Structure formats: C-alpha cells, structure tokens
Amino acid sequence: MSDASASAPASAHKTITAAVLVIGDEILSGRTKDQNIGYIAEYLTRIGIELREVRVVPDVEREIVEAVNALRTRYDYLFTTGGIGPTHDDITAECVAKAVGVAIDVDERAVNLLLTRMKREDLNEMRLRMCRIPAGASLIENPVSAAPGFRIANVIVMAGVPRIMHAMLDNVAPTLETGVKIISETLEIGFPEGLYAAGLKEIAERCPDLSIGSYPSFGAQGYRNQVVLRGKDPALLAAGKAEVEALIAHLAAQQGAR
Amino acid sequence: MSDASASAPASAHKTITAAVLVIGDEILSGRTKDQNIGYIAEYLTRIGIELREVRVVPDVEREIVEAVNALRTRYDYLFTTGGIGPTHDDITAECVAKAVGVAIDVDERAVNLLLTRMKREDLNEMRLRMCRIPAGASLIENPVSAAPGFRIANVIVMAGVPRIMHAMLDNVAPTLETGVKIISETLEIGFPEGLYAAGLKEIAERCPDLSIGSYPSFGAQGYRNQVVLRGKDPALLAAGKAEVEALIAHLAAQQGAR
Numbered sequence: 259m260s261d262a263s264a265s266a267p268a269s270a271h272k273t274i275t276a277a278v279l280v281i282g283d284e285i286l287s288g289r290t291k292d293q294n295i296g297y298i299a300e301y302l303t304r305i306g307i308e309l310r311e312v313r314v315v316p317d318v319e320r321e322i323v324e325a326v327n328a329l330r331t332r333y334d335y336l337f338t339t340g341g342i343g344p345t346h347d348d349i350t351a352e353c354v355a356k357a358v359g360v361a362i363d364v365d366e367r368a369v370n371l372l373l374t375r376m377k378r379e380d381l382n383e384m385r386l387r388m389c390r391i392p393a394g395a396s397l398i399e400n401p402v403s404a405a406p407g408f409r410i411a412n413v414i415v416m417a418g419v420p421r422i423m424h425a426m427l428d429n430v431a432p433t434l435e436t437g438v439k440i441i442s443e444t445l446e447i448g449f450p451e452g453l454y455a456a457g458l459k460e461i462a463e464r465c466p467d468l469s470i471g472s473y474p475s476f477g478a479q480g481y482r483n484q485v486v487l488r489g490k491d492p493a494l495l496a497a498g499k500a501e502v503e504a505l506i507a508h509l510a511a512q513q514g515a516r
Numbered sequence: 517m518s519d520a521s522a523s524a525p526a527s528a529h530k531t532i533t534a535a536v537l538v539i540g541d542e543i544l545s546g547r548t549k550d551q552n553i554g555y556i557a558e559y560l561t562r563i564g565i566e567l568r569e570v571r572v573v574p575d576v577e578r579e580i581v582e583a584v585n586a587l588r589t590r591y592d593y594l595f596t597t598g599g600i601g602p603t604h605d606d607i608t609a610e611c612v613a614k615a616v617g618v619a620i621d622v623d624e625r626a627v628n629l630l631l632t633r634m635k636r637e638d639l640n641e642m643r644l645r646m647c648r649i650p651a652g653a654s655l656i657e658n659p660v661s662a663a664p665g666f667r668i669a670n671v672i673v674m675a676g677v678p679r680i681m682h683a684m685l686d687n688v689a690p691t692l693e694t695g696v697k698i699i700s701e702t703l704e705i706g707f708p709e710g711l712y713a714a715g716l717k718e719i720a721e722r723c724p725d726l727s728i729g730s731y732p733s734f735g736a737q738g739y740r741n742q743v744v745l746r747g748k749d750p751a752l753l754a755a756g757k758a759e760v761e762a763l764i765a766h767l768a769a770q771q772g773a774r
C-alpha cells in the first residue's frame with residue numbers, strides 16, 4: 259500500500275479487450291456502407307483498448323441476443339452500434355436487456371433529455387421507445403439529437419449514425435478502463451512480398467512480443483507493400499524496426515548486384 | 517417430373533444465405549479500413565444471395581478456425597477475405613483446411629498459375645505458401661497477381677486486397693447457387709422519424725413479407741430520413757410502398773393544417 263501512489267496506473271500493464279457488434283439489415287444488404295467499424299477500431303487502439311472481434315448481425319432478436327452474449331462474456335467491453343431509434347426495426351435496447359437479463363422500461367432520465375428538444379405532447383409512443391433503457395444502465399448523452407445511448411455492465415450501446423456515435427464514444431471513453439497502448443511502426447517496402455517474406459518470418463520468430471504484418475495494396479501509384487510492426491514496448495518495437503530495415507537494405511544490395 | 521422443364525429454376529423460390537469472414541489484425545487495429553464487407557454485401561444481394569452475418573477476426577489460428585466452423589455450418593456459403601499472401605501472418609488456407617478437416621499441401625495447379633508470372637527459381641519457399649491449397653478444393657483464378665483463391669465445400673477463400681477480391685468474386689459467382697432476389701424501394705421522408713414511426717409500424721405489421729427499415733443520416737444537406745422496403749415479391753413490395761406513400765401524404769396534410 260505504501261508505494262501505491264508511486265506505481266503506474268493499475269491498468270498500465272493490463273490488456274483490455276473489446277468487441278464491436280454492428281446491428282442492422284442495411285449493412286448486410288449493402289445499402290449502407292459501414293463507417294463505424296474502422297472509426298471505433300482506430301479510436302480504441304488510440305486509447306489503449308484492443309479490439310479483438312467484430313460482428314454484423316441483422317435486426318433479428320435471436321441473432322442480436324446471441325451475439326451480445328457471445329461477445330460480452332468473452333471481452334472486457336462490447337460496443338454496439340445501431341438500432342436505438344424510434345421505429346419498429348430499432349430493437350437493440352430490448353435485446354440487450356434480454357441478453358443481460360434485466361428489465362427494461364421508460365427511463366425518466368431519458369425522457370428529460372428528450373424534453374430538452376421537444377414538447378411533451380410531441381413525445382409520442384414511438385419516440386418514448388427511445389427512452390426505454392435497461393434497468394441499472396447509465397446513460398450516454400447524445401448532443402446531436404438528444405436520444406441517449408447507454409451502458410449496462412460491460413455493454414456500451416450507441417447510435418448507428420456516425421456523427422452521433424462519435425459523440426457518444428467521446429462521452430463514454432473517459433469512463434472506460436484502458437490498458438497498455440499498442441504502438442506501431444510502418445515501413446514502406448519497395449519489393450514484392452515474396453522476396454522479403456522469409457526474412458520477415460525469421461524476424462517475427464525472433465520478436466515474439468511484436469505482431470508483424472505485411473500488407474500489399476494497389477493504389478494510383480501501383481503496387482505497394484507495407485510492413486507494420488505492433489507492440490507494447492517502445493524499445494522492442496525500435497529493435498524490430500531496425501531488423502526489418504536491415505533486412506530490406508540487405509535485399510536491396512542483393513537486388514542491385516543481381 | 518413431367519412439368520419440370522416448365523417450372524422456374526430450382527432455386528428461384530429458395531433463400532440462399534451467406535456469411536463473410538474478414539481475417540486480419542490490420543482491420544481490428546483500425547490501420548486498414550475495410551472496403552470489402554460493403555462490396556460483397558451489395559454484390560450478393562444483387563445476385564440473389566442473402567448476407568446474414570459478418571465477422572472480423574485477427575490473424576490467430578484458433579479464432580479463424582472457430583469462426584470458419586461457426587459460419588460454414590450455419591449458412592449456405594462462407595466467403596473469407598484476407599490472409600492468403602506469402603508472409604508468415606497469412607494463415608487462412610491452413611486454418612480453413614483445419615476447420616474443414618482436410619489435408620493441405622502445395623498444389624501443382626497453383627504452382628503452374630504462379631509460373632505464368634515468375635521464373636521457377638523465384639518461386640521460393642514463402643511464395644510456395646501461396647500454392648498451399650486444401651485437398652479437394654477448386655481454385656479461383658486471380659488475374660491481378662496470379663496467386664489463386666479457392667473454394668472447398670461451401671467456403672470461398674479470397675484475397676483481402678480489394679482489386680483482387682473483386683476479380684475472384686466475379687470468377688466464383690457463376691458457380692454459386694442463387695435464390696430469389698431481394699428487391700427494394702427507397703423513399704425519402706421529409707419528417708422526423710418520431711412522426712411516422714407509429715404509422716410505419718402498423719404497415720410493417722400488415723406486411724409481414726416485407727422488411728421495412730427507417731434510416732436517418734446526416735449529410736451536407738442536414739438531417740435526412742429514408743424508409744427502405746425490401747422483399748421478394750414485386751406486387752407486395754409495390755403495395756407496401758403505396759402504403760408508406762399514403763402515410764406520408766396523410767402526415768404532410770396534418771402538418772400543413774397544424
């Protein structure tokens with residue numbers, strides 16, 4: 259206890275994991291192109307939470323409940339997007355309550371939030387659906403259109419509209435436990451993957467604390483390869499990066515001599 | 517049997533379902549923004565296959581094998597993207613073989629495809645990894661960079677690079693069983709969702725064969741709502757659309773009178 263104040267924050271060496279569950283027929287039909295997965299992935303990486311799995315399911319109760327339970331029990335946090343509006347196809351709140359095993363009813367805190375934007379006589383039955391919050395949940399404010407998201411246990415329920423989701427994520431982020439941040443280095447490689455794959459494999463085997471990936475892509479400027487090194491320790495990361503740079507320099511000399 | 521030739525194609529009234537499995541650390545870290553889910557979703561809808569679930573998992577054998585088995589047993593087809601290159605982090609082919617329970621080895625057909633693009637002495641050990649194909653699989657040609665995808669049982673394994681994936685999907689699509697096509701109608705609604713949600717719910721209840729969704733979004737032109745009706749029968753779809761149009765006209769008159 260005596261040196262607790264001098265030690266690093268409790269979670270500085272912990273790994274905190276998460277999953278994302280995207281809820282909506284419109285993503286599966288291709289009508290709406292998801293913009294939330296990549297945004298949340300980048301956001302969580304930045305604050306020190308490791309995104310480990312993503313699922314997209316339709317607006318079907320059984321599918322949502324099953325996915326919520328599979329993911330909330332497996333990871334530290336589950337973030338959902340979509341299905342919290344006023345229309346009949348918005349069933350996320352009911353499904354999360356069912357999955358977590360709590361009651362759900364109109365929540366006066368949510369009603370009060372909606373009343374900041376509309377008159378009581380306009381708060382019709384369908385709009386009140388947006389105030390149905392599982393018992394025991396905390397609300398996540400929505401500065402865009404008032405209807406809140408919520409957090410119950412480790413499940414964070416957000417809107418699907420990107421602008422609203424961004425604001426909700428900003429609001430909930432300070433309340434989350436975060437772990438050690440993953441840092442990364444990206445190297446542009448001017449060779450085909452097949453030339454450096456063997457050397458890269460050896461480096462990956464020598465650096466078990468780093469995750470090393472190779473990513474080809476085609477852009478306006480043609481074929482392009484990037485090697486990305488990811489890890490938690492800056493010194494190990496720098497050492498791994500130096501190894502890849504040495505490999506590439508060696509291969510460049512070989513290619514020049516060929 | 518006698519009127520078989522006069523009947524519709526065997527699958528014209530069937531529903532054919534699919535899942536997509538995106539494999540790659542780079543999507544979960546947010547480094548790479550997935551472009552494949554939306555493309556495949558739209559493509560499958562167009563050809564008459566219903567995408568029912570998507571998962572994204574990291575480059576970890578246990579996770580890939582588990583997801584392949586969960587999805588291939590549940591849907592008619594499973595499409596995977598990513599992890600079929602020459603580097604050590606490309607483990608999709610091995611994982612699919614393991615999940616399906618077949619052997620995997622260097623496949624001469626795949627070797628011959630690579631030899632159309634490179635000399636035999638350049639076909640090093642790591643590049644030969646791209647020729648490792650599960651026993652019994654058929655190959656899916658890759659006109660961009662030669663290294664093939666493959667299909668084994670109902671699992672279709674494609675590259676993660678969008679340009680290559682598009683070509684592979686074009687190549688495999690004609691071999692797939694397709695079902696009745698989902699058709700849709702989209703209506704732009706000039707009201708907040710809360711005003712039409714009750715009427716829309718009633719229409720949805722009267723039209724159990726249609727899937728009716730309401731989608732708010734924010735664009736450069738501000739708030740915007742769309743109602744999308746989806747179904748298999750053109751007449752039912754037209755009737756549902758007419759009901760929504762009547763609802764909106766009714767609400768517009770009410771609003772005008774208010």
